[in-house]
Amino acid sequence: MSNERRITIIGGGLAGPLLACLLADDGHDVAVLEQRGDPRAAGYEGGRSINLALSARGIEALERIELKQQVLDEAVPMRGRMMHDRDGNRAFSPYSIIPGEAINSVSRGGLNCTLLDAAESRPNVQLHFGVDCSIDVEQAGVTWTNSDGTSVSRSADLVVGADGAGSAVREAMCSHGSIKARTDFIDSGYKELSIPPGQGGSFQLENDALHIWPRERYMMIALPNADGSFTCTCFWPLEGEASFEEVSTADSVMDFFQVHFPDAVPLMPDLVEEYQANPVGPLGTVRCSSYHHDDTAVLVGDAAHAIVPFFGQGMNAAFQDCLRLAEAIRDHDDLSKALVHYDRAQRPDGEAIAEFSLENFIEMQDKTASRLFRFKQRIRKRLNRMFPKFYVPRYNLVSFTTIPYSKIQKHLIVRQLALVGVLLVLVVVVKLIILRIRGTI
Numbered sequence: 001m002s003n004e005r006r007i008t009i010i011g012g013g014l015a016g017p018l019l020a021c022l023l024a025d026d027g028h029d030v031a032v033l034e035q036r037g038d039p040r041a042a043g044y045e046g047g048r049s050i051n052l053a054l055s056a057r058g059i060e061a062l063e064r065i066e067l068k069q070q071v072l073d074e075a076v077p078m079r080g081r082m083m084h085d086r087d088g089n090r091a092f093s094p095y096s097i098i099p100g101e102a103i104n105s106v107s108r109g110g111l112n113c114t115l116l117d118a119a120e121s122r123p124n125v126q127l128h129f130g131v132d133c134s135i136d137v138e139q140a141g142v143t144w145t146n147s148d149g150t151s152v153s154r155s156a157d158l159v160v161g162a163d164g165a166g167s168a169v170r171e172a173m174c175s176h177g178s179i180k181a182r183t184d185f186i187d188s189g190y191k192e193l194s195i196p197p198g199q200g201g202s203f204q205l206e207n208d209a210l211h212i213w214p215r216e217r218y219m220m221i222a223l224p225n226a227d228g229s230f231t232c233t234c235f236w237p238l239e240g241e242a243s244f245e246e247v248s249t250a251d252s253v254m255d256f257f258q259v260h261f262p263d264a265v266p267l268m269p270d271l272v273e274e275y276q277a278n279p280v281g282p283l284g285t286v287r288c289s290s291y292h293h294d295d296t297a298v299l300v301g302d303a304a305h306a307i308v309p310f311f312g313q314g315m316n317a318a319f320q321d322c323l324r325l326a327e328a329i330r331d332h333d334d335l336s337k338a339l340v341h342y343d344r345a346q347r348p349d350g351e352a353i354a355e356f357s358l359e360n361f362i363e364m365q366d367k368t369a370s371r372l373f374r375f376k377q378r379i380r381k382r383l384n385r386m387f388p389k390f391y392v393p394r395y396n397l398v399s400f401t402t403i404p405y406s407k408i409q410k411h412l413i414v415r416q417l418a419l420v421g422v423l424l425v426l427v428v429v430v431k432l433i434i435l436r437i438r439g440t441i
């Protein structure tokens, strides 16, 4: 066990309170500063229910702070993808050959509140909401103004940026010149809609699947909530044909959905009102040249590596960062060594999952609709069944194991090369057999 430290975490979203629990359990004195009000008092996201897919990496982290069972008890397991075509036909494709292996739909607001409760229950964690802070990364100092106007300063050994994609801590590190960072936006954005529960709180679609309406440049997905509703997310281009800009009037929204997502329309009684009321969010990838500044500041989660959400891994990756950072601080007496170790371990993973997520954007939008893709999926599952130790599909390595993303990326390159090698050998052998039969050799 290393020295007890004074640590200030900026951001009380998903990663912030989880990290606070892990660090507090190691004896550190932790403060979490969140710019919004306390969601347990104020309600979350204006009451909209937004959900996330929780998988192995997130579950491992929740287990460390003894929240695994509580969170899974409130989650809805999704065993596979349900594809909806334009005629309303559905095709189910399980994620795994292992019975019971599933990703889990959890409420973002519910999970946030559970994590804040867990952090608050630790005597060495203080939570502050509604704060507007300025950060000195060089001195690990933070000054903030409370909602009542009083000014407070806190000096610490370490400031952690768990403040999401638009991180102020990352900005302060960039301004200081210690790191470089960039955000690459894609030309699509997202908008959340909903399918309410049916009669008696029943689900109006299969509740054990992640539903996808893939339509090439645009798509909609829906994840089940425990109350029988589904949260739908439209991922569409921001401008041009079939875009949020083009589809905006009540008539155009209804016409567009009738043509492209006809089986969803009868399930969405508030479609037009929600579509016009809910905002369009941007989607981008954050890349940093380093995740830390000397021994005084460090980034976790979206602050370090916001990714596009097409692998359902942003929160899972953020939770894995928290585990690795807490371990690094525990294992190194010297904070600077701990942060270097964390950066070397996690940055390649952040880069790998960013690439996987961009690749999955193409796969989910477009390929899931094609017969060839589904044929390949069946071959992959057959190979997985025949050689479970040697062939596990990428989706399963990412979602159902905690193997570092960068190791998975290397493994996939080696496997691809080996496959090409085997195919080449097969071609040569077949050619030799043909020549032999013809009597040429």
Ligand SMILES: Cc1cc2nc3c(=O)[nH]c(=O)nc-3n(C[C@H](O)[C@H](O)[C@H](O)COP(=O)(O)OP(=O)(O)OC[C@H]3O[C@@H](n4cnc5c(N)ncnc54)[C@H](O)[C@@H]3O)c2cc1C
Pocket: 010, 011, 012, 013, 014, 015, 016, 033, 034, 035, 036, 051, 052, 053, 054, 131, 132, 133, 162, 163, 164, 165, 166, 167, 168, 190, 233, 281, 300, 301, 302, 303, 309, 311, 312, 313, 314, 315, 316, 317, 318
């Ligand atoms: C449409 C969509 C779908 C997604 N689906 C999934 C999914 O299925 N599975 C998955 O694993 N991930 C998913 N993600 C990604 C996931 O939401 C993020 O990766 C995750 O929220 C990152 O957690 P975080 O704590 O790093 O950041 P956040 O959850 O964004 O929390 C950051 C917190 O910091 C606060 N903050 C910001 N600036 C300041 C400041 N200056 N001072 C104080 N506080 C500040 C914010 O108010 C916020 O509470 C999805 C993302 C999107 C956009």
